[in-house]
Amino acid sequence: DAGVTQSPTHLIKTRGQQVTLRCSPKSGHDTVSWYQQALGQGPQFIFQYYEEEERQRGNFPDRFSGHQFPNYSSELNVNALLLGDSALYLCASGRSSYEQYFGPGTRLTVT
């Protein structure tokens, strides 16, 4: 049984560009949450998707948007990239809002 998978593993973008990150949840999980983790910090909650709707959102600007597909997989889109968006982006899946299991993350570097 595959765990949570994310793609790509690493990504380098230029300021002002747009990026799309992808996540496939663990089998049987229906919620997907996205987190941003800067170096030396804990993961910061971006938003959570359930039944293809954004259910909860953290303190992130509208440049961060997402989507959940009928098969529960999810995308995170970030527009107008800033240098400060450089971080590890983590996807976590779970059943409803109970335990969450993380994918390996996508390391985004903005130059």
Added chain:
Amino acid sequence: RKEVEQDPGPFNVPEGATVAFNCTYSNSASQSFFWYRQDCRKEPKLLMSVYSSGNEDGRFTAQLNRASQYISLLIRDSKLSDSATYLCVPNTGNQFYFGTGTSLTVIP
């Protein structure tokens, strides 16, 4: 006030030692609680879910004090492989709040 506060450490302990980490959370509406461990440049991995006033899993014991909004993690008989950052995570509604974590290094 931060949602979650943890002593960042680092804690450097010898193999076989007992070490305890503390965590306070600010939102009294938090409903469930977790401890995750995170190795350098890896994703967080669920270590324990904290039920009721606490629970034990092998060498690990978690305690919860809702009145004081305080969670602790005790590790007995520390192993080299326990070296990691430990993250305290209260869950409020559908949002998980992560602290900055406590760094542990177990020394041979």
